[in-house]
Amino acid sequence: MAMATTPLTERPAYAALAEHFARIEGEHLRTLFESDATRGERMVAEAAGLYLDYSKNRVTDETLSLLFELARQSDLERRRDMMFAGDRINVSEDRSVLHVALRMPEDASLVVGGVDIVPQVHQVLGRMAAFADRVRSGEWKGHTGKPVRNVVNIGIGGSDLGPVMAYEALRYYARRDLTFRFVSNVDSTDFVEATRDLAAEETLFIISSKTFSTLETLTNATSARDWVVGELGDESAIAKHFVAVSTNDERVSEFGIDTANMFGFWDWVGGRYSMDSAIGLSTMVAVGPEHFKDLLAGFHAMDEHFRTAPLEQNLPVIMGLLAVWYADFFGAQTVGVMPYDQYLKRFPAYLQQLTMESNGKHVTLDGTAVDYQTGSVYWGEPGTNGQHSFYQLIHQGTKLIPVDLIGFGRSLNPLRDHHEILSSNVFAQAQALAFGKTEDEVRAEGTPEAVVPHRVMQGNRPTNVLLAEVLTPRLLGSLVALYEHSVFTQGTIWGIDSFDQWGVELGKVLAKAIIPELESTSEPALAHDSSTNALIRRYRALKG
Ligand code: F6P
Secondary structure, X not given: OOOOOOOHHHOHHHHHHHHHHHHHOOOXXXXXXXOOOOHHHHOEEEEOOEEEEOOOOOOOHHHHHHHHHHHHHOOHHHHHHHHHHOOOOEHHHOEOOOHHHHHOOOOOOOEEOOEEHHHHHHHHHHHHHHHHHHHHHOOOEOOOOOEOOEEEEEOOHHHOHXXXXXXXXXXHHOOOOOEEEEEOOOOHHHHHHHHOOOOHHHEEXXXXXXXXXXXXXXXXXXXXXXXXXXXXXXXXXXXXXXXXEEOOHHHHHHHOOOHHHEEEOOOOOOHHHOOOOHHHHHHHHHHOHHHHHHHHHHHHHHHHHHHHOOHHHOHHHHHHHHHHHHHHXXXXXXXXXXXXXXXXXXXXXXXXXXXXXXXXXXXXXXXOEOOOOOOOEEEOOOOOHHHHOOHHHHHHOOOOOOEEEEEEOOOOOOOOOHHHHHHHHHHHHHXXXXXXXXXXXXXXXXXXXXXXXXXXXXXXXXXXEEEEOOOOHHHHHHHHHHHHHHHHHHHHHHOOOOOOOHHHHHHHHHHHHHHHHHHOOXXXXXXXXXXXXXXXXXXXXHHO
C-alpha cells in the first residue's frame, strides 16, 4: 500500500512505533539477550561480502516488523525502483539519480529519456583506463619529455572526499612509485604544501569539478596553472600537465584545458555519489583499471542486493531504518562510525558529506516543513584510536550515540598479533556498550563504595557490527554502496530530497560579496550587520 504522501507522523506504522517505543524504551539489551539465546545469530544479515550483526540494537522483533511496515508505508520499494529506473526523484533540481548506472556491467542496459546510458558510462571508463595505463606505463610524457611521477587531484566536496578516501583505503593496491596528493582547501597552504617537494615537469594535475564553477577549485587550479607555466616557462605545457573531470566542457575549455583531455560524467550523478564516475580518475591511476573494475563490481553487488532482497534481509534497509529509529524515537543526534582498519581513516569524513549533505533537510519533497528529526550528525575515527579519546562519552556520558563498528577477518599487513588485538576490541567495545557493568559487578571487584557509581557502566548503548574478510577494492565498493542506500532509505522514510544541497548556496553568495571588501585597498563602505562589519574592519586591520 503506497502511503508516502501521508505525512510521516500520520502513517499508521509511525503511530504504532511511537506507542511501542513508550513500552520498550526502558528495555535493556541485557534482558533482551537473556530472554533470547539465539538473538545474536538471528538478527544478522549478509550481502556483497559484508556481514551485519544488528542484534545489539534496542529493538525487539515487534520493533523490527513495525519498522519494515513503516518502510512499506513510506513507499520505499517503489521509490527505490523509481531511482533505478531513472525517474526524476531529485525533485528540487528536476534530475534523475543514477549513480547506480555508473557500476552497471557492460552488457546491462538502462534507457533514460530514450537513450541507453550504460554504453556511455563504459565509453568513459574505457577512456579513463587508456589514460590511466598511459600514465602508469610512463607513456604519457610531461612537457620536458619526462614521465609523470606525481598526480595531484584538485577538487572539493564530492570531487575530493571520494578520491582521497578511496586512495587511502586502497593504498595497499596502489602504485608506490607514483605520488598522489589531494588539494581541496582554498587556503593556499593546502596547495603550497602539496606541491612544495614536487617537480612540475613530473606532475600531472587532475582538475575535478562537476560544475567547473566552484570557486575553491578554480582558484587552486589557476594557481596550479601559474605554477606549471612559471616552472616550465611555457603556456603550451598545460596540455601535458592538466586533465579535467567535469560535466561542463564549455567551462573546461574556457579554463584552457583541451576537452580531448577531459573525462565527462552526467548531471544525474550527485557530487557526493561520484567517486565511481570519472571523478575516480585518480583512484584508477593509483590502483589500475582492473582494481577499479573490482571496486565497481562491489558497488554493483550491493546495488543488486538493495534492489532485490526482501526488506527484512536487506542490509541498507535495516541500517537505514535503525538510524531513523534512533533519530526520531530516542532523539539521538549523532551516529558514530568507527572503522577498525587504518586504511579506512578517511571513511568517516567521506561519510559526513554523503550522509549530512544528503539528509540535512528541513522540508519534505512537496516543501512542507517536517515536524520530526531528519539527518543525524555522522562522525568517527579509526579504532582503536578513538577508544583512547572520545569513547568515554559514548560509554558513560548522558547522550545516546549509536555506533557502527567495522572490522575485518584479515589484515593486509599482518604483523605478530596486532590484528587479533585490534579485532578483539571490535567485539569488546560492542559488548561493553551493550551490557556495561552493574553496581553489583563493580562492588564484587572490591571497589571502594565511593568509587562504585563512577565505575558503573549502564550499557544499553546500541551498535551495528559490520564484518568482512579483508579490505579489497570490491569490498570498498560494497561498503560505500551500503551507506549510500542506507541514506536513501532514511531520506525516503523522512520524505525529503536526499539529492539536492541548497543549504550550501547562501554562504557562497555572501562570501562573493565580501571578497572585494577584504581585497580593497581603500576603506570599503560596509552595509552588513554590525557584527559582520566589525569583523571585516578587524580583519583589514590585522592584515595590515
Ligand atoms: O558546495 C557543495 C558542493 O556543491 C558539493 O555538493 C559538491 O560535491 C562540491 O560542492 C563540489 O562541486 P563541484 O564538483 O561542482 O566542484
